[in-house]
Amino acid sequence: MGWKQQLAGRITTCAQLEEFVDLSDDEREALDRSEFPFAITPYYAGLLGNEALRRTVIPSLLESVKGVGELDDPLGEENHRVTPHLIHTYPDKVLFLVTSFCATYCRYCTRSRLVGRPLDAGSVSSFEESFIYIEQHPEIRDVLISGGDPLLLSDSVIDDLLARIREIPHVRSVRIGSKVPAVLPMRITQELCAVLRRHRVWLSLHFTHAAELTPETRSACRKLSDHGIAMVSQTVLLKGVNDHHEALAELFYGLLEMNVKPYYLLQCDPVSGSAHFRTSVEKGIELIRSLHGNLSGLAVPQYVIDAPGGGGKVPLLSLEQVRRTGGDVRFDNYEGREYRYPDL
Ligand SMILES: *Cc1c(COP(=O)(O)O)cnc(C)c1O
Numbered sequence: 001m002g003w004k005q006q007l008a009g010r011i012t013t014c015a016q017l018e019e020f021v022d023l024s025d026d027e028r029e030a031l032d033r034s035e036f037p038f039a040i041t042p043y044y045a046g047l048l049g050n051e052a053l054r055r056t057v058i059p060s061l062l063e064s065v066k067g068v069g070e071l072d073d074p075l076g077e078e079n080h081r082v083t084p085h086l087i088h089t090y091p092d093k094v095l096f097l098v099t100s101f102c103a104t105y106c107r108y109c110t111r112s113r114l115v116g117r118p119l120d121a122g123s124v125s126s127f128e129e130s131f132i133y134i135e136q137h138p139e140i141r142d143v144l145i146s147g148g149d150p151l152l153l154s155d156s157v158i159d160d161l162l163a164r165i166r167e168i169p170h171v172r173s174v175r176i177g178s179k180v181p182a183v184l185p186m187r188i189t190q191e192l193c194a195v196l197r198r199h200r201v202w203l204s205l206h207f208t209h210a211a212e213l214t215p216e217t218r219s220a221c222r223k224l225s226d227h228g229i230a231m232v233s234q235t236v237l238l239k240g241v242n243d244h245h246e247a248l249a250e251l252f253y254g255l256l257e258m259n260v261k262p263y264y265l266l267q268c269d270p271v272s273g274s275a276h277f278r279t280s281v282e283k284g285i286e287l288i289r290s291l292h293g294n295l296s297g298l299a300v301p302q303y304v305i306d307a308p309g310g311g312g313k314v315p316l317l318s319l320e321q322v323r324r325t326g327g328d329v330r331f332d333n334y335e336g337r338e339y340r341y342p343d344l
Contacts, residue, residue: 001042003187007103007152010039020045021054030059036273037116040104043216044183050211052241056106060276063107067275068327069308069342072113074269076310083130089310093142096130098161100148104183106206108236108277110269110306115148124160131164138170144204146177152184155191162199174199177234179206185220193227203231205260209242210250213258221258232263235301236277237287239268243279245290252291252299262301264313269306270342280343281305281329285319292317305331307339314339 001009011017014028017040023031031038040048040057048054080089087095100115109115134140143165150158165174176196180187182205196203203224207213224231233255235242242248252262265288268278288303304313311333316322323330328340 001186003184003189006041006043006184006186009042010103011042011045012039017045017058021048021058023058026061027058030061030063033061034059034063036063036107036109036112037105039102039116041184043185044104047211047214050209052209052247053211055241056108056208056238057104059107062276063273065275066272067270067342067344069340070270070272070274071308072272074110074271074308075306076308077111080310083133085127085130086133088133088137088140090312092139093144094134094140096127096143096145096165097147098127098145098150099153101152102147102149102183103152103180103187106179106208106236108238108268108271108274110271111148112271112273124157124164127161127164131168134165134171135168141170142173142175143171144175144177149178149180150176151178151180151187151192155189155195158192159195159198162195162201166199173202175202175204177204177206181205181217181220181224182207182212185214185216188220188223190223193223193229196224196229197227201229203229204263205231205233207233207235207251207255207260208238209247210254213251213254218258221260225259231258231260233260233301234264234266235262236266236268237279237284237303238277239279241277243283243287245287248287248291249295249299252295252301256296256299262299265301265303266313267303267305267316267341270308275344278344281316281322281341282319285316285322288317305329305341307331307333308341309339311335311337311339 077087082088302315329343
């Protein structure tokens with residue numbers, strides 16, 4: 001099945017999903033009631049015999065429970081929105097949201113408030129205000145294109161978008177954030193690779209578990225690598241999915257074998273309905289400490305908390321960096337400002 005058929009045939013109902021996995025009554029109810037979009041590619045549904053992957057994409061009734069300190073917009077992106085498509089949180093980089101559409105929706109998504117809803121994308125002209133903003137801000141050197149999943153746009157839209165950004169002389173680095181190699185590896189065609197190569201893009205991929213590193217995904221990443229495209233991976237630390245040493249070691253070595261550098265291990269953002277996915281910060285620090293020294297340095301990402309409210313990503317290596325007050329973990333960001341993460 002080609003990538004367009006995969007998208008057209010996405011699983012969006014209980015009946016379709018039950019052709020792949022057995023659902024509990026609670027799961028059926030959660031799916032029927034879900035306010036947050038639900039869709040899984042047939043390709044990825046074929047991997048859901050794996051219990052860890054199953055948890056990341058099948059709705060749970062716990063999603064409707066809003067925990068203490070949880071927010072619909074945990075990273076304060078709306079306060080840093082400078083055009084309809086640009087989030088400018090850090091001094092020299094911008095997040096460019098070009099689509100709200102994903103091939104498969106992750107249940108712990110930080111942008112569940114936005115994804116799956118129309119965002120008037122689809123043509124590069126709708127981004128003109130954002131290009132002008134970047135042009136008028138010479139301090140911006142790094143553009144991270146995300147969404148939604150930008151690799152679901154057509155090759156020609158991606159080509160035009162990248163060409164337009166590359167015209168801006170002070171932009172030194174362009175990245176695309178995507179989960180496509182994991183959930184829709186057939187999207188990685190020779191034509192797409194040629195576009196990405198032409199504009200010298202880095203890919204920032206999202207992988208959760210070694211069970212995602214199938215022959216199809218390995219072949220997609222090999223194709224990207226053969227075209228000279230540099231790749232890193234971001235992994236969200238998720239309870240009951242990848243919150244133990246062996247799961248992380250297996251994933252990170254597997255990524256290295258595909259020429260993908262593990263970049264960030266992210267503490268799960270306190271988005272509304274995420275409590276059943278979140279581990280304690282102490283657990284995250286313990287896990288990252290168990291990797292340093294015991295694994296190839298290349299296989300070890302930085303463990304970061306994205307400071308709630310928009311303080312940026314803060315790397316953590318030691319308990320001495322955090323202070324606890326009741327349920328909150330407090331820490332300082334790169335500007336020396338204190339932020340709080342609502343821990344459990
Ligand atoms: C994560 C993020 C970036 C990119 O951060 P890096 O640490 O450079 O990978 C840029 N802008 C926003 C708003 C982000 O959340």
